[in-house]
Amino acid sequence: MFLTQTVTAIRSRRIRLKAGFVSSLILFIAVCTLAVAPMSVRGQTPREYQIKAAFIHNFVKFIEWPAHTFPEKTSPVILCIIGKDPFGAVLESMMGGKTIKGRGMVIRRFERIEDLGHCHILFVSSSERGSLTQILVALQGLSLLTIGEMDAFAESGGIINFILKRSRIRFEINVDAAALSGLKISSKLLSLATVVRNTPHTGSE
Amino acid sequence: MLTDGFKERFSGFITLRRNFFRSVIIATLLPIWVTMFPLGSTLAGAAEPQHDLTDLSLEELMDLDVFSVNVLGTHTHLEDEWMLGYQYMFMSMDGNRNGTQKISDQDVLKDFMVAPTNMTTQMHMIGVMHGLSDDLTLMVMLPYIKKSMDHITKAGGRFTTDSEGPGDLKLSATYTFYGNVKRDAFHATPWGPHRLLLDIGLSIPTGSIDEKDFLANPTMGKKQLPYPMQLGSGTFDLSPGMTYLGQSENWAWMAEAVITSRLGKNSNNYRLGNLYHISSWLARKVTDALSLFIEMDGDILENIEGADPALNPTLVPTADPGRRGGKSVDLSVGVNIYLPADEVNKGHRIVIEGGFPLYDSLDGPQLNMAWMLNVGWAWTF
């Protein structure tokens, strides 16, 4: 008897409560869903990499490769990525159909440095942090613009390193490494960069 | 008859608990629910044309924010960053409640000589924040509070009491123990970086607990005002908390739990009840300068321990230490406006927020919140 009374009491009170609480909850969820509905799915590739891809595209305008690295005047710039690709489809969709100084761009992806073919730019993914020294040693003497996004990348001999300053993207340029690779970097690009020099002894990490 | 009353109260209690905890669970699960959206769309493979950034110059690219939805409430600053903030809060309480039921002034006057009818609280708060490192942010906040409460007496007379002055000074340290907006390891997820913050706050009793004013009969002189009209807790209060923050390009979301506990008794022989607070919000970027947010707050406030000997708990419910506790869930919506300066991440932010109660269960009779307004300005430099 006690139980039935309790249940009845719960029911009668709950109906009153429910009306207010549940309706406000439904309203709340509806508002959220409406807000979400027109949401763009740009999140597929983080905004950071959309911006970094645009940076890379822009770098090409300010860097001169030795003529022998291109078979012809209209040969494309070959952008290679080693390791886990953070760009997703952004590079293809961004570079597709565009030319920079009369050249198109081709994107190639590699798992291991041994498989690397002919490239003009090599983006070294953060997944390769552990083997950075081997990669940079293997590339010595090549006219290759190396781009990374990890601590001490430029100091270790990489050419351009992306850094995050507060919530914005900045980059470092190792001018010694660029000179060794035979790349000419415009003063305009250097003026926007933090200039880094080769540390006397690499591989201290 | 007595047992029936008990049974009804008991059964009501179960229902209230269930409703309250359901609200609490929803408020907690909300961020997870929201996280599902970017995840779901990724899985569905829905793609939208990327905004073409290749037309931008290097300088323009350098001006783009990677994480463009700013965060409100508990947040951190980067190393060497300073923030100066001002916040104005207005809260209106109207009518009494016992449990979840609204009750009339006449109901209150059956048991008390005086019934509070409504109350307004205004707070001006200034705060300074500083990033000691990217992982540790310190904050100092001092409120200035103005309270006003209207009453009705058994004889039908009406009177108002007022109190005004500085509240309790609050110091806090926020430590990021998981995640870092700068660290690349967290850029790999399509829905942005996740962070966990540990927060420890200390409240210094700078607010008065001896506010007095004239009551119904001014010839009796100024009398000690009841608990909700006092400006401080009178005790050192410790408030440890934990915050989860998530961010994507267009969204930011947060869930937080904070416990405020009072250290010892104050000079008037009581301590305010502990406060258990959870909240979550979801913010959606509309433009680079504007974002909207929706917020849910859940609170459990315990009753006062001890009693101020200058107060008579049978006179008015606000003077009864056993009628201060309660549970509530509030919903608010707001807008964030950014006025960025030239320099990185520096600039002004304005927040306007309006809130109303979704659910209240009070150890009453007790005044319940009707609505609140929050206007804040923050300058980061």
Ligand SMILES: [Cu+2]
């Ligand atoms: Cu701040």
